[in-house]
Amino acid sequence: MTDGHPLVWLWLLLVGSTISINTTNPVLLLVLVVALGATGFMAGGPRRASFVTALGAALAAALVWVGLTLVLPRGSAADALLMLPSWSPGPGVTFGGPLGLTSVVGGLVGALRAAAVVLLFGLAGQLVSARGWLALSRSTLGAGAPALHPLACVGEASVEALASRQRVAQQRWGSGAAAGWLTSLLLAARDIARADRPRVAPRPGVEIIRLLMLLLLTAGPVLALAAGVLPTAVTTHLFGTDLIALVVVLAVVLGLALPGTPSLVWQWRASDVPQAAAALVLTLAWALRGPLGQTAALNPPPGDLTALPWALAGAAVLLPLAVGLTGQRTPRRVAAHA
Amino acid sequence: MLELAAFSCVDPGGRTIGDLSLTAAPGSITAVVGRSGSGGATLVRALAGAMNNGRIRGTATLNGRRIDGATRDELTTAALWISDDALPGGTVADCLRILTGDTSAADDLGLADDLARRLTSLPIDLRLRLHCASLLPRAGTTAPSLILVDRVLGAADAATRDRFCTLLRDRARDGATVLWAEHDLDAVWEHAEIIVELVDGRIAWQGRPDEWQPHSLPEPTLLTLARALDVPPADCRTAEQTLETLEESGIVLPLFPRRTADSAAPTGSGTLVDAATVGLSGTAIEIRPGECVGIIDTGGRPEALARRLISKLPGGDVVPSQLPGTLRIGAAARTWERRHDLPVGSVLAHLPTLRPRALLVDLSPGELALFRLALAGGPTTPLWLSHPQAGLDPRERHSLAEDLRRRPAGTRLVTSRDVEFLVRACHRLVVVSHDHVIGDGSPSAVAKLLPTEPLVCRAVGSTRYLRLTDVLATTETQVHA
Known part of the structure; x- marks a missing residue:
């Protein structure tokens, strides 16, 4: 198991999501999904159920996109790859019909994009303990941290929810006697968050400053955009997701600068370095996509599978290597207690 | 010192405690006992700031500082809440690291084989060992001035229970105020300085253990023994003390106890x-x-x-x-x-x-x-x-x-x-x-x-007297004889 640092994995989450959302290159997305999948398998660990849950959710999300593509295809009869049965319940609304290349590629991109983002969250829950995420959310959001508790604890909550289902089966209660998966997940997340406690009591003055900072960071860019006062360089070269990522990073950095940050956030280990390096390479590959001539390959014409932003693809492959090379094996079996 | 004045609360499950006024002094253990649902656990939770969405009235002060309505985060250094719900971390190893800084205490606590086990799958009789870890002194940290214990002895073995009680007593001696909600009356009898009995969320009795006349609970074993054998309960706080007291009083039980008309074990083939x-x-x-x-x-x-x-x-x-x-x-x-x-x-x-x-x-x-x-x-x-x-x-x-x-x-x-x-x-x-x-x-x-x-x-110094009823039946026979 390789235990990750919450800052490093927040970084990977932000940059990975930004890349996934802002590319329509199916090959790059496929490389990303495969790299994330390999990372999850190589990491293993006591929270692997988080990754397994994410795999299931990623598959479900992908299937939703496939379904949407088949139900609402785009294309004309002339360039249709496939003619699906169609049904029109009313004027202007048609389900099915000609399935064109644009539609197929769009559906594939949507499926891979959804899978990538979901897998990123699953990995974040697998590699970072709930305690790590809770500590980071406290240092950033302060008294507002409980709003993020379910998300912060979803990794460990997956493990508890799976264990609970196994116990239901072992004790022969029947799945109908137990709450659903999502309810189990939320209950487990609630209990994990409740049992966690900070080492230092919050200080009212610091909490007020933290709240004001957050308000400024979230409202500021929106107001600046609406008023048209953002620099042209920002509005032309940065995607919306880049801006959101920057706001999140600023919020975290400023939150860490305030007193009362849980000490867990400052605990670094040697195994964090390769993962941080992988995050840095991915960030640089994204930030320098223009100078590296990769911009066009990010959004190739539909059907062009030869264009590949090689820097981003290579950077994505570094992640499973970074996790795999620094992991320590932990035994899967614990001492058997009757 | 913990002081409650007209303290009442209603927890989200509708369980209530009403108008409690009590003082728990530093260096002492105050035990809160009662039937299930009488409010002991609700009281401990409310004081620990662990009652989510509960309603609290009245005042609770710790060393002069108001703590009623404080959240767990705000009480994190002042109060230690010991409860199965309060065990932090995903695995036993995580929990030990949070409680003690590392896992070196695992061997001593008998948890070395369970480090990778998740807390939710840890057998219930082993959880008290983690609570013992909560009480171990930790260099470089300020000891909490209030320790709130919520019924943790239940399933554990005798050695672990003794160890937990000894650690709790040590923390009290170091100056902490201990408020202990517990169902194990024998442990409470041995270790508490003050007993508070709750009935339907209100104080039915509070005072010294040797003066206690339970309202809704059976008496602790040694209290009943002392009263049946007519020796001072205050001299029978532990089994060893009781034996010594009986010897000094010249009380000798017959070699063989009189068995009560107990249910005989089923016979026949099985x-x-x-x-x-x-x-x-x-x-x-x-x-x-x-x-x-x-x-x-x-x-x-x-x-x-x-x-x-x-x-x-x-x-x-x-x-x-x-x-x-x-x-x-x-x-x-x-x-x-x-x-x-x-x-x-x-x-x-x-x-x-x-x-x-x-x-x-x-x-x-x-x-x-x-x-x-x-x-x-x-x-x-x-x-x-x-x-x-x-x-x-x-x-x-x-x-x-x-x-x-x-x-x-x-x-x-x-x-x-x-x-x-x-x-x-x-x-x-x-x-x-x-x-x-x-x-x-x-x-x-x-x-x-x-x-x-x-x-x-x-x-009583004899393995022939296993249960209280053995002693009571024998002494009753002696009286009637």
């Missing part, structure tokens, strides 16, 4: 289980219909043997010590009724306050214990009960022991670390050591093989 088929060496074990048999393993854990034994009995089933929290009460009850051909609604018939749609995770430990009790009471088929007494209040515990001994619905196998309970509840005890049956007979017959001597034995 199921003969070949020892080798359950992984043992030694004689075969016969389990008779309607018998309550306790399984004790002095060299390890008896649960594996109990599981193998119950599988050899026709129709054998288990009431586990840990039920999945995501079970819906009504659906689980119906599943159990179908499995054991019980009348529909029979499981929940005696638990009218439980909502069928609610989940087990929303129940208090007392309610959960009563639900397990309800599962155990119906079936006539053989059942293995694992820690059946855990979570029950003293009166419920006595009642369960009585029912198992006198009126079991069917054959029952019982595993528990509470030797006192096993001695009271079981017709027979099978004692195993390193996969070898070393004893199989009535509690009196195997008394010398038990992992710990029952409290009464230690107090």
Whole structure:
């Protein structure tokens, strides 16, 4: 198991999501999904159920996109790859019909994009303990941290929810006697968050400053955009997701600068370095996509599978290597207690 | 010093405590006792800031600082809340790192083999060892001035209970104020300076243990013993003290106790289980219909043997010590009724306050214990009960022991670390050591093989007196004679 640092994995989450959302290159997305999948398998660990849950959710999300593509295809009869049965319940609304290349590629991109983002969250829950995420959310959001508790604890909550289902089966209660998966997940997340406690009591003055900072960071860019006062360089070269990522990073950095940050956030280990390096390479590959001539390959014409932003693809492959090379094996079996 | 003035609260489950006024001094242990639902746990939770969405009125001050309404985060350095719900971390190793800084205490606490185990799958009798870790002194950190304990002794073995109580006493001696909600009256009797008895959320009595006249609970064992033998209760706070007091008073019990008209063990032929088929060496074990048999393993854990034994009995089933929290009460009850051909609604018939749609995770430990009790009471088929007494209040515990001994619905196998309970509840005890049956007979017959001597034995200095009833019946005979 390789235990990750919450800052490093927040970084990977932000940059990975930004890349996934802002590319329509199916090959790059496929490389990303495969790299994330390999990372999850190589990491293993006591929270692997988080990754397994994410795999299931990623598959479900992908299937939703496939379904949407088949139900609402785009294309004309002339360039249709496939003619699906169609049904029109009313004027202007048609389900099915000609399935064109644009539609197929769009559906594939949507499926891979959804899978990538979901897998990123699953990995974040697998590699970072709930305690790590809770500590980071406290240092950033302060008294507002409980709003993020379910998300912060979803990794460990997956493990508890799976264990609970196994116990239901072992004790022969029947799945109908137990709450659903999502309810189990939320209950487990609630209990994990409740049992966690900070080492230092919050200080009212610091909490007020933290709240004001957050308000400024979230409202500021929106107001600046609406008023048209953002620099042209920002509005032309940065995607919306880049801006959101920057706001999140600023919020975290400023939150860490305030007193009362849980000490867990400052605990670094040697195994964090390769993962941080992988995050840095991915960030640089994204930030320098223009100078590296990769911009066009990010959004190739539909059907062009030869264009590949090689820097981003290579950077994505570094992640499973970074996790795999620094992991320590932990035994899967614990001492058997009757 | 902890001071409560007209302190009342209502927790989200509707459990209330009203208008409590008490003072707990630093350096002392104040125990809060009462029936399930009387408010002890609610009080501890409210003071720990762990009552989510509860309503609090009145004042609570700690060393002059108001703490009523404070959140857990705000109390994190001032107060230590010891409860199964408060154990932090995902695995035992994580928990130890949070509580003590590292896992070096694992060997000493007997948790070295369980470091990778998740807390939710840790056997309930081992959880107290983690609570012991909470009380270990930790260099470089400020000791909390208030320690709030919420019924943690329940399922643990005697050695761990003693250790926890000793650590709690040490923290009190270091100046902490300890407020301890507990069902184990014998532990409270030995260690508390003040007892507060709650009935329906209000204080029915508070004062020194030796002056206590319980309103709703049975007396602690040594208090009853002292009053029956007419010696000062204050000189009988521990078994060793009691023995010394009896010797100094010249009180000698007859060599053989007078047995009460107790329920004799069921006779007749039962199921003969070949020892080798359950992984043992030694004689075969016969389990008779309607018998309550306790399984004790002095060299390890008896649960594996109990599981193998119950599988050899026709129709054998288990009431586990840990039920999945995501079970819906009504659906689980119906599943159990179908499995054991019980009348529909029979499981929940005696638990009218439980909502069928609610989940087990929303129940208090007392309610959960009563639900397990309800599962155990119906079936006539053989059942293995694992820690059946855990979570029950003293009166419920006595009642369960009585029912198992006198009126079991069917054959029952019982595993528990509470030797006192096993001695009271079981017709027979099978004692195993390193996969070898070393004893199989009535509690009196195997008394010398038990992992710990029952409290009464230690107090009167004889293994022939196992239960309080043995002493009471004998002394009554002596009086009448």
